[in-house]
Amino acid sequence: MNLDLFSVKLNAALSLVAADTLVNVLTGAGENTLLALVASVPPVLTALESFNGTLFAPTDAALAATVAAGFNASDLTALANVLEYHAAPGTPFSGVGFTGSAFLTTLQGNPVEAVPVSSGIQIHSAFGTPAANVVKSLPYDGGYIHVIDQTLIPPANIVDVATTANLTSLFSALTTAGLASTVAGLSNVTILAPTNAAFAAIASVAATLTVDQLKIILLTHVVPGIVYSTDVITAKSLSNVATLSSATLDIEFNGTNVLISAADNKSPATVVAADVLADKIVVHVIDTVLLPNLSAPTTTAVYAAPSNVYSSALSMFGGISVAAAVSLIL
Numbered sequence: 001m002n003l004d005l006f007s008v009k010l011n012a013a014l015s016l017v018a019a020d021t022l023v024n025v026l027t028g029a030g031e032n033t034l035l036a037l038v039a040s041v042p043p044v045l046t047a048l049e050s051f052n053g054t055l056f057a058p059t060d061a062a063l064a065a066t067v068a069a070g071f072n073a074s075d076l077t078a079l080a081n082v083l084e085y086h087a088a089p090g091t092p093f094s095g096v097g098f099t100g101s102a103f104l105t106t107l108q109g110n111p112v113e114a115v116p117v118s119s120g121i122q123i124h125s126a127f128g129t130p131a132a133n134v135v136k137s138l139p140y141d142g143g144y145i146h147v148i149d150q151t152l153i154p155p156a157n158i159v160d161v162a163t164t165a166n167l168t169s170l171f172s173a174l175t176t177a178g179l180a181s182t183v184a185g186l187s188n189v190t191i192l193a194p195t196n197a198a199f200a201a202i203a204s205v206a207a208t209l210t211v212d213q214l215k216i217i218l219l220t221h222v223v224p225g226i227v228y229s230t231d232v233i234t235a236k237s238l239s240n241v242a243t244l245s246s247a248t249l250d251i252e253f254n255g256t257n258v259l260i261s262a263a264d265n266k267s268p269a270t271v272v273a274a275d276v277l278a279d280k281i282v283v284h285v286i287d288t289v290l291l292p293n294l295s296a297p298t299t300t301a302v303y304a305a306p307s308n309v310y311s312s313a314l315s316m317f318g319g320i321s322v323a324a325a326v327s328l329i330l
């Protein structure tokens, strides 16, 4: 066998693959269901024809399993939502040489999380859905296609995530404080969600709180903007992190855990489940309820306004702009 000739042909084949279009590379990969589904939603097909970035391509078997599990591929709105969640524009993610997690924002608006594991790379999507394994990575002329063995499911809304994650005490407290629908309508925020055990541990304190004090406490658990655990790990510590109450938080990575402190906590809360993805929200489950300093003048001054004014300001900002909402309250 002529090895030189073989390697010339191999190199030619490789560079040809690398220079080929997304559609041609996908076709060459022999996974046809994704392309067929994309072709049934013309705007998605158009977007992918000139797409640069990272495409996660579920195998035929993965997509068949999703349909068998009840996904209605004839519902083109739902289909477009799922397909757009597989395409992350911007700097192509090769999957090579990354540590920690990488969060890639998709055309659907929510991120997927890529995690290096001993067997390769896993992609995490909606909370409670199985992680997808990258089974093959292929370059195309605008980036990379990663063939995966599970369909990625866009994150559910925060209420469904709280239910699936058993965050029932948090939800009850939000309801008691009249904040449940407000929180359900938020986007672009990070929620620090105490476990049921964390709420049980402050039951005697909670019994003495006024509704306004409970509101302050709960709003101290919502940070404007998206903060991933990797942001904290990279920064090592973040001081005076703003929340939707006037209280601030100190967040620290101590080498193994992410710890979060509020003024009245004797010891910081530890993140026990990081980066739970909800629709336009990231949730970190914590083992301690964050207790701001309810005696601090700035904390109470904010709530000097009549509580009905405060509530209506809050209900106005559901789903729109947290920045505007905060300026309304403060």
Ligand SMILES: *[C@@H]1O[C@H](CO)[C@@H](O)[C@H](O)[C@H]1NC(C)=O
Binding pocket: 050, 051, 052, 142
């Ligand atoms: C993708 O990149 C190519 C080459 O740089 C460019 O011509 C094209 O406009 C880009 N497509 C999009 C949607 O940005």
Ligand SMILES: *[C@@H]1O[C@H](CO)[C@@H](O)[C@H](O)[C@H]1NC(C)=O
Binding pocket: 072, 073, 074, 075, 076
């Ligand atoms: C699937 O979606 C299509 C289009 O929205 C709809 O007509 C059909 O009834 C749906 N099928 C099921 C089983 O829900």
Ligand SMILES: *[C@@H]1O[C@H](CO)[C@@H](O)[C@H](O)[C@H]1NC(C)=O
Binding pocket: 164, 165, 166
């Ligand atoms: C939620 O609670 C149920 C029942 O206690 C348990 O089976 C399930 O594993 C819990 N789920 C999570 C995500 O903790």
Ligand SMILES: *[C@@H]1O[C@H](CO)[C@@H](O)[C@H](O)[C@H]1NC(C)=O
Binding pocket: 188, 224, 225, 226, 322, 323
């Ligand atoms: C999300 O919130 C952060 C912090 O308030 C803000 O800087 C950013 O512009 C917001 N992003 C979007 C898309 O609204």
Ligand SMILES: *[C@@H]1O[C@H](CO)[C@@H](O)[C@H](O)[C@H]1NC(C)=O
Binding pocket: 254, 255, 256, 257, 259, 270
């Ligand atoms: C980091 O915090 C966790 C939780 O409080 C603790 O168990 C661990 O020992 C701490 N690690 C270091 C290096 O301080």
Ligand SMILES: *[C@@H]1O[C@H](CO)[C@@H](O)[C@H](O)[C@H]1NC(C)=O
Binding pocket: 263, 264, 293, 294, 295, 296, 297
């Ligand atoms: C809480 O605020 C009060 C009033 O400003 C102050 O005296 C006290 O030291 C603060 N406590 C903590 C733990 O920061």
